[in-house]
Amino acid sequence: MNTQVVLARRPSGIAAATDFRIERSAVQSPGDGQILVRNRFLSVEPAMRGWIADTVGYAPPVPIGSVMRALAAGEVVESRHPSYAPGDLVTGWFGWQRYATVGAGAVVRTVVERDLPLSLSLGVLGINGLSAYLGLTQIGQPVRGETVVVSTAAGAVGSAVGQIARRLGCRTVGITGGDDKVLQCLEHFGYEAAFNYHNTDLDAELTRACPDGVHVYFDNTSGSISDAVHRRLALGARVVLCGTAAISDWTTWPTGPRVERHLLVRRARMQGFLVFDHAPAFESTIAVLAGWVRAGELRVAEDILDGIEACPDAIAGLYRGENRGKRLIRL
Numbered sequence: 001m002n003t004q005v006v007l008a009r010r011p012s013g014i015a016a017a018t019d020f021r022i023e024r025s026a027v028q029s030p031g032d033g034q035i036l037v038r039n040r041f042l043s044v045e046p047a048m049r050g051w052i053a054d055t056v057g058y059a060p061p062v063p064i065g066s067v068m069r070a071l072a073a074g075e076v077v078e079s080r081h082p083s084y085a086p087g088d089l090v091t092g093w094f095g096w097q098r099y100a101t102v103g104a105g106a107v108v109r110t111v112v113e114r115d116l117p118l119s120l121s122l123g124v125l126g127i128n129g130l131s132a133y134l135g136l137t138q139i140g141q142p143v144r145g146e147t148v149v150v151s152t153a154a155g156a157v158g159s160a161v162g163q164i165a166r167r168l169g170c171r172t173v174g175i176t177g178g179d180d181k182v183l184q185c186l187e188h189f190g191y192e193a194a195f196n197y198h199n200t201d202l203d204a205e206l207t208r209a210c211p212d213g214v215h216v217y218f219d220n221t222s223g224s225i226s227d228a229v230h231r232r233l234a235l236g237a238r239v240v241l242c243g244t245a246a247i248s249d250w251t252t253w254p255t256g257p258r259v260e261r262h263l264l265v266r267r268a269r270m271q272g273f274l275v276f277d278h279a280p281a282f283e284s285t286i287a288v289l290a291g292w293v294r295a296g297e298l299r300v301a302e303d304i305l306d307g308i309e310a311c312p313d314a315i316a317g318l319y320r321g322e323n324r325g326k327r328l329i330r331l
């Protein structure tokens, strides 16, 4: 039997556990050109909120009553496709369910790093690590000696951004939502400075930590955190717009301090980033990231919940800031 988490209703604001329901159904045998995957890890992304919202996004919203769209990692148990064989480990758009019967178009990649834990293929060797590396290098374009500020600095994307920026010779400053996360940023992820946006004066801390201004801002939050960083942008700064975690509601369009004057005065630029636009660079980037993980030069934190029953509340948990690293569901 299959167990599936389906979207029960369209949420307003952050998705709640009650917006999903768990159903059981027969496992579907693969047809010609399809594979049957037994999911081992299901991914939980802040972006899932956008995948089910009825607002403008980069993909059509998940229909009510459908299996929740999700990246997952698992093992091919049956194949009617020439490129896949039973025993292959794959990641892809397999959804929040135990078994997925899918065509090759749903597969993101075959996991070749069989010496590393499979869970990493959804985090640092998946869209989180890819977003960090590609967003930072291609849009942020940091130069040795520059200061890179990262929001959600202890999270799956942010922790990798901080470490990669440091490898590139930059000073790194992290902004995060808990005192324990600040410690983790300083001691585990090597940030030069880090602070908790809930209990510090961000303007004062940024002024102290970034005496030459902020050359690259890797923005995962938007909102008041970003308002404070924008005031500190250096001449020619680059802002990577990767996430908007601080905007809880898109039905009333958020307004706030206007950024245009800061961009003009500092001749800075902001650019939106979507990891899926960079698919041709995935394999070569994952090879680099996997090498660093193997060498112990890229540290990883994972926040693993057990059992498919943990899915419905897992997105809301990210927005409560309760995750300590990449959030995954282990089946």
Ligand SMILES: NC(=O)c1ccc[n+]([C@@H]2O[C@H](COP(=O)([O-])OP(=O)(O)OC[C@H]3O[C@@H](n4cnc5c(N)ncnc54)[C@H](OP(=O)(O)O)[C@@H]3O)[C@@H](O)[C@H]2O)c1
Pocket (backbone or CB within 6 Å): 044, 045, 046, 047, 127, 128, 131, 152, 153, 154, 155, 156, 157, 158, 175, 176, 177, 178, 181, 220, 221, 223, 241, 242, 243, 244, 245, 246, 247, 273, 274, 275, 276, 318, 319, 320, 321, 322, 323, 325, 326, 327
């Ligand atoms: N554009 C792309 O292609 C792409 C790809 C992957 C991820 N992303 C984005 O990257 C960001 C990080 O994703 P992730 O997967 O690495 O998640 P994550 O950082 O591991 O977890 C989400 C974190 O968001 C923070 N957060 C939640 N509500 C917030 C609020 N109201 N204000 C400020 N921070 C809040 C919390 O950290 P704190 O406790 O530190 O506040 C929470 O732990 C997200 O915005 C995500 O959408 C974008």
